[in-house]
Amino acid sequence: MSSVKHSPNDQDRAPGEVSTVQRALNLLKLLGTTEKPIGVNEIARRLGKHVSAVSRTLATLEHNGFVERDEETGRFVLGVELIALASRLLAEHDVVRVARPYLEELAESTRETTSLSLWNKTHAINVEHVLGPGSIKHIAAPGRRNPAHCTATGKAMLSHMPDSTLREVLALGLERYTDRTTTEVSALESELDHIRKQGYALNVGEFIPEIAAVAAVIHDRRGRVAAAIAVTMPVFHFTQQIEQQLAPLVINAAAAISKRLGYHSAQPI
Numbered sequence: 001m002s003s004v005k006h007s008p009n010d011q012d013r014a015p016g017e018v019s020t021v022q023r024a025l026n027l028l029k030l031l032g033t034t035e036k037p038i039g040v041n042e043i044a045r046r047l048g049k050h051v052s053a054v055s056r057t058l059a060t061l062e063h064n065g066f067v068e069r070d071e072e073t074g075r076f077v078l079g080v081e082l083i084a085l086a087s088r089l090l091a092e093h094d095v096v097r098v099a100r101p102y103l104e105e106l107a108e109s110t111r112e113t114t115s116l117s118l119w120n121k122t123h124a125i126n127v128e129h130v131l132g133p134g135s136i137k138h139i140a141a142p143g144r145r146n147p148a149h150c151t152a153t154g155k156a157m158l159s160h161m162p163d164s165t166l167r168e169v170l171a172l173g174l175e176r177y178t179d180r181t182t183t184e185v186s187a188l189e190s191e192l193d194h195i196r197k198q199g200y201a202l203n204v205g206e207f208i209p210e211i212a213a214v215a216a217v218i219h220d221r222r223g224r225v226a227a228a229i230a231v232t233m234p235v236f237h238f239t240q241q242i243e244q245q246l247a248p249l250v251i252n253a254a255a256a257i258s259k260r261l262g263y264h265s266a267q268p269i
Contacts (some may be wrong), residue, residue, distance in 0.1 A: 027067075038077075094261060096128055099257050102253045115128065115130075123169075147207060174188060211233070216254035
């Protein structure tokens with residue numbers, strides 16, 4: 001009797017979902033988490049699908065502008081049509097519109113990169129950023145996925161999420177990205193409690209060794225987590241003195257944005 005090999009993505013498929021649609025969605029998600037262009041064979045390997053099936057899906061997505069193929073290497077990246085779709089969504093998202101001037105002000109005052117992240121099930125996603133006048137490089141690109149357990153924006157939002165969300169994050173496992181990544185559940189729970197009390201979260205080389213960040217959560221009018229705002233910088237810029245300087249600025253910016261969104265309990269320090 002022949003056996004059918006299922007990819008991990010098949011297990012997440014909801015009843016009634018069309019396999020070709022799910023394959024296309026999984027492919028787009030994969031490209032969205034890959035920093036460099038990727039070839040058909042590697043895509044097929046990661047998705048656990050046949051190369052021929054992946055090639056057909058890529059051809060359809062490329063024809064519609066959702067992926068782009070490098071003519072020289074034949075490798076794929078996300079296409080500009082996705083930007084067109086996302087731009088309208090972000091333009092209509094109040095927190096992005098409201099936060100923009102605060103990101104600009106914070107970038108100007110700190111001279112570092114500032115960013116805004118939204119929550120997506122089990123992680124944070126950068127959706128907006130402003131490069132400060134003293135920034136060395138682009139280190140908080142929109143679209144980057146930030147693991148909840150080892151990034152400042154991820155931890156800032158996770159610390160205010162319900163227990164059910166924390167369980168979902170823990171069920172994924174606390175992957176180690178650097179030697180500073182927290183991988184013990186008890187240590188993470190203790191840190192999240194500390195974040196709630198002090199009002200901000202830190203990441204000092206926990207996800208990417210060269211990057212440090214300070215973040216605070218933003219609430220909507222119902223008190224739910226709306227987003228997180230962060231100041232991001234190279235690790236060698238970050239000291240305890242810098243932390244003490246940045247924390248009040250980030251907390252105040254988050255509180256001001258929350259207030260603009262109708263969250264009346266937000267009190268700047």
